Every structure is written in C-alpha cells, then in structure tokens.
Amino acid sequence: MANTEMIRAYIRDSGYKLQYIARAMxxxxxxxxxxxxxxxxxxLDEAERxxxxxxxxxxxxxxxxxxQQNxxxxxxxxxxxxxxxxxxSDPRAEQGDQAGAAAVRHPVLGTQPGGAQLARRH
Incomplete structure (x- = not known):
C-alpha cells in the first residue's frame, strides 16, 4: 500500500491541483x-508518472x-x-549433492527426462 499521506504532502508542496495531476496521469x-x-x-506506470x-x-x-510493509x-x-x-525437493538429489556429486549433462545425448546424471567430483 502506498504512503498516501506522504504523497499528499508532496502534491501540496508542488502547488499542482489534483485535476491537473489526474489529467497528466x-x-x-x-x-x-x-x-x-x-x-x-x-x-507502476502511474507511480512513475x-x-x-x-x-x-x-x-x-x-x-x-x-x-517497508511491502x-x-x-x-x-x-x-x-x-x-x-x-x-x-527430491531427497535423493540432496543426498547426491551432500556426497560430493554434481549433475552433469552428456554433451551429445543430454540427460534423460525426469533426472540428471551424477558424476563424482574429484
């Protein structure tokens, strides 16, 4: 939610009339x-204008x-x-990551749908 009191204060300080601001917006x-x-x-566009x-x-x-609330x-x-x-998340993937494995794709074949191939990090 916008801080309308602050916006009103800026409008008051600007000297613009609400009708002029509405038309410009x-x-x-x-x-x-x-x-x-x-x-x-x-x-968003209204706030910018x-x-x-x-x-x-x-x-x-x-x-x-x-x-701050937003x-x-x-x-x-x-x-x-x-x-x-x-x-x-898939607990098997977490176990693989914790064990030092990383997901790798085969450069030509890619991975099978539904999962990644795992290879040990050395």
Whole structure:
C-alpha cells in the first residue's frame, strides 16, 4: 500500500491541483482521489508518472510507493516459497549433492527426462 499521506504532502508542496495531476496521469480525478484515499492502488506506470511530475528522487519515490510493509511482505513470500521448495525437493538429489556429486549433462545425448546424471567430483 502506498504512503498516501506522504504523497499528499508532496502534491501540496508542488502547488499542482489534483485535476491537473489526474489529467497528466491520464486518469480521472475520481480515480486519483480513490488512490490517495487508499481505496485503490497506484499502478507502476502511474507511480512513475506522478514521481516524475513531482520531481521526486528515487528514495522519495520508494518511500511513497514501496514502503517497508511491502518489502516485508515480499521477503516473507520469498521465505515461504523457499520453504515450499525445500519441502518438495527430491531427497535423493540432496543426498547426491551432500556426497560430493554434481549433475552433469552428456554433451551429445543430454540427460534423460525426469533426472540428471551424477558424476563424482574429484
């Protein structure tokens, strides 16, 4: 969710009217108001257009549109995905990797569907 209070402050400081900003962003004034009230989210291209119009630095833009809550949610999703992958991985492949084996492809034949050939590392 965007930090709408911060965005409103930047808009106030810019001196632009909401109607002008909405027109420049190619959205209706109602749509802009819904975004500024947190009812709908800014699309990436809208966030870019508004940031450019307001002359925001990358840091300011990130603080407005990509706040800490969003970063924390993305990190949690990645951690959950990694856990799911670890739970569903093939235990034989893990044992082979732990024993010092590496997956290799035959240069001409390739590997058989469903698995890789293992060769000892020396």
């Amino acid at each position: 190619q959205i209706s004034t109602t749509a802009l108001n819904q975004k500024l009230q947190g009812r709908t989210q800014f699309k 508004l940031s450019t119009m307001l002359g925001l630095s990358m840091t300011e833009r990130d603080a407005c549109f990509f706040d 970063r924390a949610e993305r990190l949690m999703q990645r951690a959950q995905e990694n856990r799911r992958r670890a739970e569903h």
